[in-house]
Amino acid sequence: MLALFKAMASVPPNAALLEVSELSYAYDGRPAVCGISFDIRAGEIFGFLGPNGAGKTTTILCIAGLLGAWTGGIRMNGGDFAPFRRAADRARLGVVPQELALYEELTGRENLELFGRLYGLAGTALGAAVTRALALSGLEERAADLVKKYSGGMKRRLNLALGDLHRPGLLLLDEPTVGVDPQSRNHIFEALRGLRAEGRTILYTTHYMEEAQKLCDRVAVIHEGRIIGSGTAAELAQQVESPGATLEDVFLKLTGRKLRDE
Secondary structure (H helix, E strand, O other): OHHHHHHHHOOOOOOEEEEEEEEEEEEOOEEEEEEEEEEEEOOOEEEEEOOOOOOHHHHHHHHHOOOOOOEEEEEEOOEEOOOOOOHHHHOOEEEEOOOOOOOOOOEHHHHHHHHHHHOOOOHHHHHHHHHHHHHHHOOHHHOOOEHHHOOHHHHHHHHHHHHOOOOOOEEEEEOOOOOOOHHHHHHHHHHHHHHHHOOOOEEEEEOOHHHHHHHOOEEEEEEOOEEEEEEOHHHHHHHOOOOOOOHHHHHHHHHOOOHHHO
16 A cells, blocks of 8 residues: 555656546436546646536546446556456545535544544554544544534535545545535635645536636536536636636536526
């Protein structure tokens, strides 16, 4: 495991860490993702922006190895990547699902210790990981409280910390701020900026345009299973010939509709 982390840390900044090519997936013959291609560079927060049902979660499930019958190619750090078949590849990822993955009858610390053991952590390494996770989530003073007593925002912050316990090479976040209060949202943003400052790599899916504009280094806009634009916010504005346009303006120009109308 340590050798794996060292290998991931050796990826040069701005080099492609994850490369997705012509990825497609269908549910019972109904296409959900239709031949999309993109890359995520080491040390960046890459945004996946689109309305509900656009294909964001399906893409994450394919990358995470939770769906296996996709077509196309996925490579990590220049090599073949098959998390559906190989547990070692899944261990390179941290997944923060849209649905909370918490045990409410356990305390925050007990949740972290349980998931840490599932990741293979033990002893001083587990203790250090739990301490780091509590700091990341801002829950040091509530670590001994049952999760069922946490607010929605606190649960979201703990959910994030669980995904990052083993310091994965790529952290996959699926709508991590749904239903949270402004204070918790800002805490999550600051936590993710802190991870990026450490050189970590993050895939961040959202349907909130202002989040992607504020947080992400580059963005792919997905609509009806297809990527319809990608780049920095400034590059996307140039693509629709509207310098200075917001991501909301870009989406409207690309699709003819507002993102929240979907």
